[in-house]
Amino acid sequence: MTTARKLTMAQAISEAIGQEMERDPKVFAMGEDIARYGGIFGATGGLLERFGKERIMDTPISESAFIGAATGAAAEGMRPIAELMFVDFFGVCMDQIYNHLAKNTYMSGGKVRLPVVLMTAIGGGYNDAAQHSQCLYGLFAHVPGLKIVVPSNAYDAKGLMIQAIRDDNPVMYFFHKGIMGLPWMAYYEGSSNEVPQEAYTVPFGQARIAREGKDVTIVALSQMVQKALLAAAELEKEGIGTEVVDLRTLVPLDVEAVVRSVKKTGRLLVADEDYLNFGLTGEIAALIAERLDQISLKSPIRRLGVPGVPIPYSRPLEQFIIPQVKSIADACRGMMRGKVAQPA
């Protein structure tokens, strides 16, 4: 029998990890402040008490060491979960991530499997400045060899985490701080939802239609899905029907779901909190551009993302450069008036 309760995303993630640790003794977790404190964003809350410090490990501030160790332990039969406290710190351990974790399976001719989950916190909006506010999943999606998971709500977060732990390949799992449901940080409430008690998986590469609509498709993920849903509610009052496609995973990417929706609406807005240049928004726009023989657009494609500047500290600056509910709604309104050129 299914018993669902409303959980925050942080609770859903730690529940998923706990259930998989019970099921499989090869699963263990490590990272800074993840054991006694339960992770500074709560992703491993309550697990030390249940599994002990052999399997829930606090680490020194030595990211290269513990992410490299995850690769080594996985090669020798374990299923490690490592937490990089903020994605922004990838710079201190990127060699272990992209030269080793991501490539070793390929370079070995498929002889080694690396079932590692590397989870990390992303996102801004709370004035933590340029080294603690980035998203950067586009950068990891760019590198071959990593699956990229970016949940927008607690239900998906649990199912995607279980899927990630059971996957035999390296998976990077990104949780946005502003949807974790932390008591000390405001968050978008749509991210806390009903989560079944028992273990379940959400498959990779299957986008979710978070809301149906006929006029505009918004492709988004993570916290931006919650913002898009608020914008869609506004737009509905004006008679604009918005379809929100939550990608859930970037690698693998559900191209069909995006194409299907844009075929239906004829308008595409990609709303993202990652950097605008050379990233997710351009990738999605290109997918549609490559299929203009099958899709007829009623308006040019629009993209929202963080323009080419680091995240500033000051609140008015930060609010300005990160796409907000209002900027999403305004972009959709503009697209309703927009026209594509007709062939001569």
Place this chain on the structure above:
Amino acid sequence: MQASTPAANASHGEHLLSLYRTMARIRAFENAAEEASRGSVAAFGATSDAAALVRGPLHLSTGQEAVAAGVCANLARSDYLTSTHRGHGHTLAKGADTTAMMCELFGRAAGSNKGKGGSMHIADFGVGMLGANGVVAAGIPIAVGAAHSAKIRGSRAIVACFFGDGAINRGPFLEGLNWAKIFELPVLFVCEDNRYSATTATDAMTAGEGAAARARGIGLPAETVDGNDVLAVDAAARELVARIRAGGGPQFLHALTYRVKGHVSVDAAAYRDQGEVEQALESDPLKLAGQRLAALGIAAGRIAAADAEARAEIEAAVAAAHAARPPEPAEAYADIQDTGAGQWR
């Protein structure tokens, strides 16, 4: 080095009073910043608490003032300093303007970083303060590079490089110290050991004999001092700085202190024993220095006046920050490389 004659006592007292003033200013700054930041992290979208002007997580150096004051008393304005995420005290002690600092915390255009950096990235290149840093240990190679520049230019400047006890487990600690030693660079490495790395006690995470022993392993002379005793920090720093200025190469100071606040302003630090905090408060650096001043014959009124002046200075900084304007949104596009003149595309 304890003074004994009345005249020596008096000059000793005056010196300690000047160190005390720096500590009192840092304490007042941290208290005011903490006060102005209450409720700030709950900060998304329309539900934000607009009342809190200092926003985002704030790393306070309350209780660690003696390290900043004692070391920086031995630096000239032309010397350099690199700091950490917990950098207000170092910045102030290096001579940065407290109004510009407070404006930065308030995210104002008049802030030392025009509101773009905030608490964790505060910098004042005008006084040689090369930046706080949000990435643990990242300041170490930057300090070494500044020292290398001084060496190549033939300048007499030295660099004070602050980092925490948690930073010694990161690679740049080894790489930076080794670099400084093989080139005999003018750097004073200061490990400000407050016993915690975020929510984790550092001891259990650190193998071997710790910071000073590691430095010695790389060939750097290293001293360990009571980092809450500002005179001890000052004396040790004076000796090490003199050796550096005399061409003695990089030196290492391991200052033992305690983080009396949570890791960040929103952290209640429930993971540690309250008794441990109370015990640490017994050796609060301002309290210790106040007792020592009294013993050296400095009138109580002068100590109280130092406290009052510090508070008044910081209150004025807070008032100025309140009155200052926030940046215009389009200013977000300026200062990226040398392009971006306030517009996008």
